[in-house]
Amino acid sequence: MTQTTKIETGRGIATLINVFTVLPERQAELVALLSRATEETMRDRPGFLSANLHASADGERVVNYAQWESEAHFRAMLADPAAQEHMTQAAALAESFDPRIYAVESVHHTSGAAL
Template sequence: MSSPTTTITVDADLVTLVNVFTVDPARQAELVNALDEATRRIFVAVPGFISANLHASLDGTRVINYAQWASERHHQEALRRADVREHLTEATAIAEKWDPTLVRVRSIHHPQRQSV
C-alpha cells in the first residue's frame, strides 16, 4: 500500500493555508507534536480538509504548517468548530507568534532535465 501524498499543482481548485509559527527553539518539538496530534485527531475528519505538512526550521525558531483545503469556505467553517478553536488556542499558546495566510498555487518550477 502506498503512502498518501500531497499534490501541488496550479490546476487544483483548492486553497492552501501557510501558517508560519515563531517559537522558542526549546519548544519547537512541543509545537510540532501538538500540531501533528491535532491533525491526526481532529483535522483528518473535518470536511474539506485535504492534507497537512509540518515543517520545522533547522534553527529551531519556526514551524510551518502547509495545509490544503477544498475551498476557502471549508477552511472558514473549520475555524468555527469548537474542537478546532481549542486546538488553535493550545498551539498558539506554545508559539511566540503565528502568521496564517490562505494562498493559491500560481507557479511551480523544477530543474530542467539534461538530454543524454
C-alpha cells in the same frame, strides 16, 4: 483513500500557510501538538486534503502547509470547537503565528539534467 499533497496550479484549492515563531526549546512540542491536532481533528473535517509540518533548522519556526478543498471548508473548520481547542493550544506555545490562505501561481521542477 490516502491523499497526498499535490502542489500544482489550476486546482482551485485553498492552501493554508501558517508560520509560527517559537522558542527553540518549544519547537518540538509545537510540532507534536500540530501533528496530534491534525490526526485527531483536522483530517476528519470536511474539505481537508493534506497537511505538512516543517521545522526550521534554527528551531525558531514551524510552518504548517495545509490544503483544503476550498476557503469555505477552511473557514468552517475554524468555527469547529474541537479545532479551536487545538488552535488555542498551538497559539499558547508560539511567540507569534501568521496564518494566510494562498493560491498556487507557479510550480517548477528539475529539468532532470545532471548537476
